[in-house]
Amino acid sequence: xxxxxxxxxxxxxxxxxxxxxxxxxxxxxxxxxxxxxxxxxxxxxxxxxxxxxxxxxxxxxxxxxxxxxxxxxxxxxxxxxxxxxxxxxxxxxxxxxxxxxxxxxxxxxxxxxxxxxxxxxxxxxxxxxxxxxxxxxxxxxxxxxxxxxxxxxxxxxxxxxxxxxxxxxxxxxxxxxxxxxxxxxxxxxxxxxxxxxxxxxxxxxxxxxxxxxxxxxxxxxxxxx
Amino acid sequence: xxxxxxxxxxxxxxxxxxxxxxxxxxxxxxxxxxxxxxxxxxxxxxxxxxxxxxxxxxxxxxxxxxxxxxxxxxxxxxxxxxxxxxxxxxxxxxxxxxxxxxxxxxxxxxxxxxxxxxxxxxxxxxxxxxxxxxxxxxxxxxxxxxxxxxxxxxxxxxxxxxxxxxxxxxxxxxxxxxxxxxxxxxxxxxxxxxxxxxxxxxxxxxxxxxxxxxxxxxxxxxxxx
Amino acid sequence: xxxxxxxxxxxxxxxxxxxxxxxxxxxxxxxxxxxxxxxxxxxxxxxxxxxxxxxxxxxxxxxxxxxxxxxxxxxxxxxxxxxxxxxxxxxxxxxxxxxxxxxxxxxxxxxxxxxxxxxxxxxxxxxxxxxxxxxxxxxxxxxxxxxxxxxxxxxxxxxxxxxxxxxxxxxxxxxxxxxxxxxxxxxxxxxxxxxxxxxxxxxxxxxxxxxxxxxxxxxxxxxxx
Amino acid sequence: xxxxxxxxxxxxxxxxxxxxxxxxxxxxxxxxxxxxxxxxxxxxxxxxxxxxxxxxxxxxxxxxxxxxxxxxxxxxxxxxxxxxxxxxxxxxxxxxxxxxxxxxxxxxxxxxxxxxxxxxxxxxxxxxxxxxxxxxxxxxxxxxxxxxxxxxxxxxxxxxxxxxxxxxxxxxxxxxxxxxxxxxxxxxxxxxxxxxxxxxxxxxxxxxxxxxxxxxxxxxxxxxx
DNA sequence: CATGAATGAGAGTTCATTCAT
DNA sequence: TATGAATGAACTCTCATTCAT
Numbered sequence: 050x051x052x053x054x055x056x057x058x059x060x061x062x063x064x065x066x067x068x069x070x071x072x073x074x075x076x077x078x079x080x081x082x083x084x085x086x087x088x089x090x091x092x093x094x095x096x097x098x099x100x101x102x103x104x105x106x107x108x109x110x111x112x113x114x115x116x117x118x119x120x121x122x123x124x125x126x127x128x129x130x131x132x133x134x135x136x137x138x139x140x141x142x143x144x145x146x147x148x149x150x151x152x153x154x155x156x157x158x159x160x161x162x163x164x165x166x167x168x169x170x171x172x173x174x175x176x177x178x179x180x181x182x183x184x185x186x187x188x189x190x191x192x193x194x195x196x197x198x199x200x201x202x203x204x205x206x207x208x209x210x211x212x213x214x215x216x217x218x219x220x221x222x223x224x225x226x227x228x229x230x231x232x233x234x235x236x237x238x239x240x241x242x243x244x245x246x247x248x249x250x251x252x253x254x255x256x257x258x259x260x261x262x263x264x265x266x267x268x269x270x271x272x273x274x
Numbered sequence: 275x276x277x278x279x280x281x282x283x284x285x286x287x288x289x290x291x292x293x294x295x296x297x298x299x300x301x302x303x304x305x306x307x308x309x310x311x312x313x314x315x316x317x318x319x320x321x322x323x324x325x326x327x328x329x330x331x332x333x334x335x336x337x338x339x340x341x342x343x344x345x346x347x348x349x350x351x352x353x354x355x356x357x358x359x360x361x362x363x364x365x366x367x368x369x370x371x372x373x374x375x376x377x378x379x380x381x382x383x384x385x386x387x388x389x390x391x392x393x394x395x396x397x398x399x400x401x402x403x404x405x406x407x408x409x410x411x412x413x414x415x416x417x418x419x420x421x422x423x424x425x426x427x428x429x430x431x432x433x434x435x436x437x438x439x440x441x442x443x444x445x446x447x448x449x450x451x452x453x454x455x456x457x458x459x460x461x462x463x464x465x466x467x468x469x470x471x472x473x474x475x476x477x478x479x480x481x482x483x484x485x486x487x488x489x490x491x492x493x494x495x496x497x498x499x
Numbered sequence: 500x501x502x503x504x505x506x507x508x509x510x511x512x513x514x515x516x517x518x519x520x521x522x523x524x525x526x527x528x529x530x531x532x533x534x535x536x537x538x539x540x541x542x543x544x545x546x547x548x549x550x551x552x553x554x555x556x557x558x559x560x561x562x563x564x565x566x567x568x569x570x571x572x573x574x575x576x577x578x579x580x581x582x583x584x585x586x587x588x589x590x591x592x593x594x595x596x597x598x599x600x601x602x603x604x605x606x607x608x609x610x611x612x613x614x615x616x617x618x619x620x621x622x623x624x625x626x627x628x629x630x631x632x633x634x635x636x637x638x639x640x641x642x643x644x645x646x647x648x649x650x651x652x653x654x655x656x657x658x659x660x661x662x663x664x665x666x667x668x669x670x671x672x673x674x675x676x677x678x679x680x681x682x683x684x685x686x687x688x689x690x691x692x693x694x695x696x697x698x699x700x701x702x703x704x705x706x707x708x709x710x711x712x713x714x715x716x717x718x719x720x721x722x723x724x
Numbered sequence: 725x726x727x728x729x730x731x732x733x734x735x736x737x738x739x740x741x742x743x744x745x746x747x748x749x750x751x752x753x754x755x756x757x758x759x760x761x762x763x764x765x766x767x768x769x770x771x772x773x774x775x776x777x778x779x780x781x782x783x784x785x786x787x788x789x790x791x792x793x794x795x796x797x798x799x800x801x802x803x804x805x806x807x808x809x810x811x812x813x814x815x816x817x818x819x820x821x822x823x824x825x826x827x828x829x830x831x832x833x834x835x836x837x838x839x840x841x842x843x844x845x846x847x848x849x850x851x852x853x854x855x856x857x858x859x860x861x862x863x864x865x866x867x868x869x870x871x872x873x874x875x876x877x878x879x880x881x882x883x884x885x886x887x888x889x890x891x892x893x894x895x896x897x898x899x900x901x902x903x904x905x906x907x908x909x910x911x912x913x914x915x916x917x918x919x920x921x922x923x924x925x926x927x928x929x930x931x932x933x934x935x936x937x938x939x940x941x942x943x944x945x946x947x948x949x
Numbered sequence: 950c951a952t953g954a955a956t957g958a959g960a961g962t963t964c965a966t967t968c969a970t
Numbered sequence: 971t972a973t974g975a976a977t978g979a980a981c982t983c984t985c986a987t988t989c990a991t
Contacts, residue, residue: 090398092317095964106973108967117965173398175315216471219456220449227448246441254479296953320981333984334955342982540848542767545985556952558988567986623848625765666921673902674895681894696891704929746974770960783963784976792961 075113083164128169129188146203155248162240167229210257286329300338308389353394354413371428380473387465392454435482525563533614578619579638596653605698612690617679660707736779750788758839803844804863821878830923837915842904885932
């Protein structure tokens with residue numbers, strides 16, 4: 050599988066030559082940092098670790114970031130950006146509330162298998178400064194509110210059985226968030242499998258009556274995989 | 275609520291007098307440590323922090339623990355002990371697979387609102403030594419296997435609709451585990467509310483046909499609370 | 500060999516009963532401390548180590564000694580006392596200078612196989628306070644002067660070939676002192692073997708002419724061993 | 725004496741400028757450490773002590789060594805290297821066993837007056853890790869075996885009177901090793917004086933018959949000094 | 950007396966960050 | 971621009987010594 054091989058490719062190649070897009074280098078730092086943060090946590094990852102994996106020296110990192118924490122914050126931002134993308138797409142699409150929830154789970158679960166996405170939910174918020182923390186928290190609240198609104202929409206349009214939207218959202222979000230804790234790229238389950246299965250399983254509990262109708266709730270895409 | 279007020283009471287009273295039950299003191303250290311670990315993470319909690327909150331000095335901690343990591347491990351052990359208790363009780367009880375899953379969720383969710391329980395799923399395993407890590411991992415695997423077996427039992431006895439037990443277990447466990455990330459004692463939801471609601475919500479997706487029958491799946495106890 | 504068995508016997512028996520000669524207990528502390536100091540050095544021996552081997556608690560040690568250093572100093576004093584004893588005996592005895600040197604080596608070498616004697620030369624003087632250091636240094640100088648005077652006596656009475664007494668004394672004293680570095684009670688060489696062999700070997704180089712006459716220089720006692 | 729004055733010159737000059745041969749700096753650390761270890765012992769020498777004497781800060785030392793113990797081990801290695809050098813030279817040279825022993829004593833005694841050489845025999849092996857200890861012990865055994873083989877060679881070629889090579893080696897090695905305990909650069913005896921005198925004195929006891937032949941056993945070099 | 954408890958002082962080590970080249 | 975060098979602050983852990991029972 051060439052794509053996965055490409056993904057495994059170390060990011061230090063971006064620093065191979067002197068003349069290279071600085072933006073590319075910044076991203077390479079970010080990707081490497083995200084990897085390490087997920088492997089060893091932010092606190093146990095030293096700037097030396099990051100530099101070493103990139104085949105550069107520690108002070109060189111300061112050309113791209115002012116503080117260690119800034120690297121962390123950028124990881125969060127990249128991750129939340131990924132979520133944002135799919136969320137707005139879904140919100141704008143047509144369909145019942147239940148279908149939107151299914152789409153949400155599907156695409157959110159996918160993000161939880163990508164390094165930057167995992168960072169958002171797996172890394173310790175306590176490592177962020179007060180201000181950065183507020184930024185991230187605001188973002189997370191937004192996601193939660195979005196999911197809750199989909200559920201309420203479903204209740205209104207009759208696709209979802211009456212329930213407490215808050216509890217339902219916590220439950221669904223929790224299940225999906227937790228993926229970032231156990232997912233391994235090298236593991237037996239592919240991201241698509243996980244995403245589509247979660248989408249089906251988690252909407253089953255919400256659906257009104259006829260469970261048969263749920264099959265359609267899962268997006269068409271992944272079923273092909 | 276006097277009970278909760280009592281629980282909030284700082285643990286340093288155990289160290290008020292020099293001659294006092296050492297076991298009580300050890301527990302006071304553990305409780306305080308668990309609090310701090312949840313507030314600030316293990317890595318950012320210094321022994322001075324723990325000592326300060328207990329109104330003692332740092333080296334005094336070494337009367338009760340040999341290393342900082344030992345404190346962490348004991349928190350894990352206490353927490354897993356709590357889970358173990360309820361698990362064996364449920365496993366031995368009568369009932370359909372679905373009922374057992376509901377009972378599992380109910381009691382596990384409750385544990386996730388208790389500090390030591392939260393520690394098990396919220397703290398970073400990377401702070402444990404290889405050996406301690408193995409111990410904790412073994413324990414977690416056990417929990418997961420238990421849940422999966424309840425689900426399989428339910429599929430066999432017809433109380434649960436056919437599904438992939440692995441995915442279902444991941445999904446349920448994830449939802450419940452995540453509680454430890456957002457639950458706050460001072461928050462609007464009580465532990466019992468959360469536990470009973472999660473038990474109901476999460477089993478709804480599993481149940482075969484008539485969702486009405488699920489009401490009985492949630493334990494009677496908490497409804498009285 | 501009952502005597503050696505007795506010597507191996509741990510010293511904590513002195514603390515077995517409450518009512519026991521305090522002097523005996525003090526000595527037990529000293530013997531145990533000497534053992535440990537030789538095994539692990541003064542610096543790496545904690546009071547807890549000593550207390551543990553004596554089956555008592557650390558503060559109990561403070562009933563017999565005011566400071567850790569006092570224990571060390573007492574070890575030195577006991578050791579130098581042993582040397583002093585034999586030295587005065589030899590000085591008072593009749594015989595040529597060479598015979599006195601031989602007797603000195605023999606008895607000094609013996610002391611170097613006894614724990615307290617080894618302490619004198621093996622332990623680090625830097626651990627002593629200025630005052631205690633002066634005391635010990637004074638003592639060591641005394642020993643050296645004594646040996647040098649024996650040599651000079653020998654040169655005068657013709658039993659020793661003319662040489663620089665200072666260098667000769669350094670050389671002989673060094674050879675004997677070094678015993679405390681490699682001697683092991685459980686080793687292949689007994690204390691008497693070492694002592695008598697060293698007495699013979701080291702005087703050989705001093706003796707005037709006929710080396711055969713040296714046989715008599717070594718004390719008769721040990722030759723039987 | 726300008727050479728000695730130069731040697732006394734503090735090593736911190738190596739750290740005067742930031743860009744300077746790192747090897748020189750490493751050596752400066754080593755030399756300063758050796759000085760301090762001999763003055764106050766390894767255990768009582770803190771990294772701050774070393775850093776202070778070099779006019780740098782403690783963490784700067786970690787640019788050159790990973791652990792405090794590594795500094796110690798490098799001192800040992802430097803010292804054993806010095807001994808090794810002279811040993812191989814002697815072993816390869818022509819001459820009777822007695823002459824080789826004399827040469828050994830002469831050059832070994834010289835090493836015992838050099839800081840790194842003194843470290844080898846004066847510092848406490850107990851401060852080394854198990855592995856490093858093995859390395860050093862192996863080395864010391866090698867020295868001892870070398871000396872013993874010279875003695876046996878001498879017995880075979882008739883230059884040395886029959887004796888127990890083990891005891892003789894212990895005695896000679898002890899006398900020379902002990903030099904590192906009392907030698908002081910500022911003292912009345914120069915290194916060469918000590919070395920040549922010891923070579924003569926210590927071989928006197930070994931030589932067969934005619935003591936006159938011994939004069940030639942001492943290397944010619946030092947007699948000129 | 951004897952002891953469990955507690956502490957102050959200090960050590961080695963790590964690391965984000967800055968400086969100087 | 972990029973880097974080797976250096977540092978200050980912080981943390982874990984140890985231990986001789988003293989207190990209180």
